[in-house]
């Protein structure tokens with residue numbers, strides 16, 4: 001079956017193309033019709049709580065964990081629901097077995113959400129957090145692997161799957177395998193990768209993966225998740241305690257027993273009430289992604305980004321910031337054009353939503369964009 005973005009658009013984004021073209025998923029994703037419907041329906045019940053039934057609480061969360069697990073090849077037990085990427089990054093920084101004498105490697109160029117928690121945890125827990133210099137616009141994987149192989153103190157690696165500004169993608173399999181071979185933890189911020197790329201965590205040796213759903217998963221703000229590899233869960237003491245992290249929390253008749261036994265799955269890292277309505281919205285959006293097929297979405301996004309890169313390579317003084325090899329990029333195309341402000345203005349005038357990051361125009365099309373959208377973008381910027 002060929003991927004039909006126009007039909008998808010008619011079904012799930014019927015207001016598009018409308019008066020704007022959204023190619024800014026690295027900033028925020030639109031909500032498909034089914035997510036809007038789910039949010040509206042839940043919102044009506046939320047406004048009048050007597051309409052909420054037992055199925056609108058824990059079962060909603062269970063269903064979302066299960067769907068996330070399907071999306072990334074995990075088991076539902078390995079998924080905790082979060083409200084953003086930062087929660088899972090903090091979980092990794094504060095709960096992975098790390099201490100004085102250990103080194104965690106990151107990279108220059110990381111989004112701050114994947115830096116500050118590591119800096120703070122290093123200070124609090126006594127390990128060293130080190131940022132490796134970039135190789136061009138990407139993480140220097142060769143230097144990283146050399147350090148991993150030669151320095152026994154390296155006990156953790158914390159990287160983004162895809163760079164928020166250059167769009168460069170790390171080789172999860174290669175770094176994960178090297179970490180596993182050396183007994184180092186591998187923590188990944190997946191927010192700029194998952195969606196435009198398919199993922200099977202079983203093939204990657206990732207220990208903890210964190211992902212907000214507000215961008216490429218086209219879900220409400222306040223929805224996200226983290227994956228913790230099953231073998232690790234029981235060995236990690238939750239850095240924040242809360243009633244919903246306890247196994248006894250499911251039994252509303254035993255609140256006053258204060259039984260401090262954690263859940264034996266990743267729910268032990270959830271703390272208190274989760275924003276049900278946002279998780280309902282995320283569930284709807286993930287169901288769409290799964291219906292379309294993550295691999296088909298990846299191929300479609302690759303076709304769109306390849307067209308942008310081919311156009312950019314035709315001269316015009318554009319410096320392509322994003323690595324061009326398909327295995328080294330995802331949905332972001334960053335272009336340093338000679339007249340950045342002017343070109344960004346042209347895009348705004350043509351009502352093409354985009355971002356400017358680190359001296360480049362960042363375009364980030366997704367599964368509902370058509371090749372016609374991309375031609376419009378090219379015409380606008382090429383004027």
Ligand SMILES: Cc1ncc(COP(=O)(O)O)c(C=O)c1O
Nearest residue numbers: 084085086111113160164191212
């Ligand atoms: C790589 C990366 N991590 C994290 C975030 C956002 O973090 P959070 O979901 O905690 O707000 C962004 C947002 O731009 C990002 O690009």
